[in-house]
Amino acid sequence: MTLKNRVPKIILIVLILFFVNMLTVLVGDNVSSVTVVNKTEFRIDVLTEGKMYTGIEPTYAVVHTTDPKPSLEVTAQYTPGQGITGSVTKTVEMPYRGRNETCECDENDTPECVTYPEEGGSAKWEVLPADFPGSATGIHRGDVWIDDELKAENVALVAPGEFDEFAILGINWGGSGTSTVYFDDIRVLSHPTPFYLDDFESYNTGGYPSANWVNRFSGQSAGISENVSHGGSKSFQLISNPSWARVDAHVLPTFLDSVDYEAWVYLDQSGRGAQLGLGVVVTSNTYRTYNAITFGNDNLIHFSGTDTSLTFGSWSPQTWYKVRVLCRFNLEAI
Numbered sequence: 534m535t536l537k538n539r540v541p542k543i544i545l546i547v548l549i550l551f552f553v554n555m556l557t558v559l560v561g562d563n564v565s566s567v568t569v570v571n572k573t574e575f576r577i578d579v580l581t582e583g584k585m586y587t588g589i590e591p592t593y594a595v596v597h598t599t600d601p602k603p604s605l606e607v608t609a610q611y612t613p614g615q616g617i618t619g620s621v622t623k624t625v626e627m628p629y630r631g632r633n634e635t636c637e638c639d640e641n642d643t644p645e646c647v648t649y650p651e652e653g654g655s656a657k658w659e660v661l662p663a664d665f666p667g668s669a670t671g672i673h674r675g676d677v678w679i680d681d682e683l684k685a686e687n688v689a690l691v692a693p694g695e696f697d698e699f700a701i702l703g704i705n706w707g708g709s710g711t712s713t714v715y716f717d718d719i720r721v722l723s724h725p726t727p728f729y730l731d732d733f734e735s736y737n738t739g740g741y742p743s744a745n746w747v748n749r750f751s752g753q754s755a756g757i758s759e760n761v762s763h764g765g766s767k768s769f770q771l772i773s774n775p776s777w778a779r780v781d782a783h784v785l786p787t788f789l790d791s792v793d794y795e796a797w798v799y800l801d802q803s804g805r806g807a808q809l810g811l812g813v814v815v816t817s818n819t820y821r822t823y824n825a826i827t828f829g830n831d832n833l834i835h836f837s838g839t840d841t842s843l844t845f846g847s848w849s850p851q852t853w854y855k856v857r858v859l860c861r862f863n864l865e866a867i
């Protein structure tokens with residue numbers, strides 16, 4: 534046989550092998566699969582059976598295969614850090630036939646049985662923006678209270694994804710000398726988790742409450758103090774240098790539907806400020822706060838969401854103020 538005759542034969546064998554293989558897959562459909570297509574304009578994460586597929590780009594899809602089963606719980610959420618939040622869980626129904634046995638008797642009354650194995654099938658879920666109710670950009674809203682008095686309602690907020698922690702700051706903007714501020718009875722409630730509460734009573738006086746806090750900017754110093762307190766005998770003292778803030782933070786999960794933060798603040802000196810709100814480390818020498826309450830050097834109390842000009846009157850030194858901000862980032866989830 535010449536080489537010329539042999540080549541088509543090889544191709545034929547390859548083709549036969551290919552079809553045999555295809556046939557096996559078609560007959561023995563022993564897996565279930567779900568294809569999740571991202572039809573939104575943002576990246577999404579897909580979670581099912583404890584497996585997470587992250588950062589699926591718009592128009593792209595992920596295929597999850599598993600043992601044959603009639604349905605699967607699948608969660609899709611916007612990947613954090615894009616200025617939008619939303620999470621939706623759906624039960625995706627799939628074609629499925631359970632294992633069964635059929636028996637018929639032959640002419641000798643001998644049963645002849647055929648067993649069919651369980652068979653899976655495939656299904657597709659196209660994730661649309663409408664699958665995330667209440668989570669379009671620009672609908673993040675908040676309410677602000679000072680000393681239990683509602684000062685601002687339904688104000689526009691900066692969306693999560695820009696921040697990942699709760700921050701307290703002692704700041705003396707452009708002033709001279711150090712400034713001292715105290716925080717006490719801090720409560721941070723976020724949905725879905727966590728709940729965090731700190732009255733600073735359990736730490737050693739003079740020490741740093743490192744079990745729950747991390748330092749972001751050194752200022753001059755910080756530590757547990759017994760100088761003043763709102764409750765109990767201790768509070769968290771932050772001392773900043775002129776134009777060099779003292780910043781400490783309590784880290785939160787990056788994916789948040791809501792944050793409800795509350796704290797008591799005491800400023801020791803007039804004209805030297807403090808701030809509390811949601812924050813993020815941008816670079817080693819840049820820290821940003823969002824949706825934050827500011828006790829300014831101007832002795833006025835400010836709030837900045839997307840609107841940075843809200844002012845709620847003046848503050849006095851050596852007075853405890855109760856601050857509460859409720860941030861709703863996913864209206865359907867609360």
Ligand SMILES: [Ca+2]
Binds near residue numbers: 734
């Ligand atoms: Ca206390």
